[in-house]
Amino acid sequence: MAGSDVIIIGGGIIGGSIAWRLAQAGAAVTLVDAGALGGEASWAGAGMLAPGGETAGRSRWAEFALESLALYPAFVEELEGETGLGIDYRRCGAVEIARTEAEWQDLLARRAAQSELGIRAEVTGDRLFYPDDALVDPRDVTRALRCACERRGVSIREQTRVLAVRVTEGRAEVETGGGVLTGSAAVLAAGAWSGAIPVFGPGGRIEIPASFPVRGHLLGYALEPGSVGPILRHGHTYVMQRSSGFTIAGTSSEQVGFNRELDPLVVDEIRARAGELLPRLRLAAEPIAWLGFRPATEGFEPAIGRLGDTCVWLAYGHYRNGILLAPGTAARVAGEVAGR
Numbered sequence: 149m150a151g152s153d154v155i156i157i158g159g160g161i162i163g164g165s166i167a168w169r170l171a172q173a174g175a176a177v178t179l180v181d182a183g184a185l186g187g188e189a190s191w192a193g194a195g196m197l198a199p200g201g202e203t204a205g206r207s208r209w210a211e212f213a214l215e216s217l218a219l220y221p222a223f224v225e226e227l228e229g230e231t232g233l234g235i236d237y238r239r240c241g242a243v244e245i246a247r248t249e250a251e252w253q254d255l256l257a258r259r260a261a262q263s264e265l266g267i268r269a270e271v272t273g274d275r276l277f278y279p280d281d282a283l284v285d286p287r288d289v290t291r292a293l294r295c296a297c298e299r300r301g302v303s304i305r306e307q308t309r310v311l312a313v314r315v316t317e318g319r320a321e322v323e324t325g326g327g328v329l330t331g332s333a334a335v336l337a338a339g340a341w342s343g344a345i346p347v348f349g350p351g352g353r354i355e356i357p358a359s360f361p362v363r364g365h366l367l368g369y370a371l372e373p374g375s376v377g378p379i380l381r382h383g384h385t386y387v388m389q390r391s392s393g394f395t396i397a398g399t400s401s402e403q404v405g406f407n408r409e410l411d412p413l414v415v416d417e418i419r420a421r422a423g424e425l426l427p428r429l430r431l432a433a434e435p436i437a438w439l440g441f442r443p444a445t446e447g448f449e450p451a452i453g454r455l456g457d458t459c460v461w462l463a464y465g466h467y468r469n470g471i472l473l474a475p476g477t478a479a480r481v482a483g484e485v486a487g488r
């Protein structure tokens with residue numbers, strides 16, 4: 149698709165991955181972000197690549213999650229190869245625990261449903277072990293994506309808010325705070341902010357799925373590298389360790405809009421839950437806390453694909469699985485845009 153020009157709105161891991169793939173396919177790409185590339189949900193995300201923890205049974209998104217998980221090793225290797233930057237990615241597995249007989253029966257039922265999908269889980273004593281779950285540092289990925297995009301000539305515009313997208317005569321006009329960008333296609337990948345960007349066609353406003361933020365708090369502890377093995381999970385409480393020893397505990401789910409103020413009660417509550425899951429955290433030094441905005445849609449399903457027969461593609465609403473779904477979303481969306 150040499151010579152074609154695509155504007156990507158949103159420079160998180162989703163938009164950045166699509167931009168990279170399109171640039172590899174020969175497109176002239178402009179990547180626009182209201183803030184800094186990778187500065188929102190991708191910066192905040194823990195990076196747990198775990199269909200085993202986030203998927204209860206068969207659905208088209210569960211299958212897509214597995215597809216994207218399978219793409220991860222090659223995605224990381226290629227990104228490292230193109231940039232020379234290291235990415236902390238490990239297939240460390242995950243251990244899921246139950247505290248009561250009822251929880252254990254729920255886990256076994258979930259395992260039965262998941263095994264039909266091909267998600268492996270082994271019973272080890274009173275725990276379930278998911279050998280294929282992995283983790284990645286999303287900040288490493290977005291750093292490498294920026295570098296890969298720069299090397300391939302992607303024009304990066306940060307601190308540039310998109311106000312509207314207009315489709316006229318088969319071209320996309322992206323109205324930004326810094327002027328109008330035009331391209332043969334546009335991709336809306338602005339996470340929780342996507343649904344608020346109006347898209348207009350010749351006949352007026354085109355409806356797109358609404359999006360909203362589901363805030364999550366995370367805690368980070370400085371521990372010895374190698375002191376936590378697999379990811380530990382109990383429901384939506386998890387503890388996972390980066391290769392550096394930095395250990396992340398999560399999380400919360402709050403619908404409070406884009407409120408960026410840390411809630412000390414939520415922080416204390418996660419700290420208590422994490423301490424139950426990994427008692428040594430109770431003795432660790434005070435953790436740092438941060439938060440991010442998961443991009444949700446009404447049905448809590450991603451909006452991925454072409455908007456009708458326009459030259460606009462949607463790639464948002466990945467909710468709890470944006471980091472996991474990035475390679476799959478990029479392959480799908482860039483493939484469709486490049487293959488037009």
Ligand code: GLY
Nearest residue numbers: 364398399468469
């Ligand atoms: N995927 C984990 C979370 O959203 O907290």
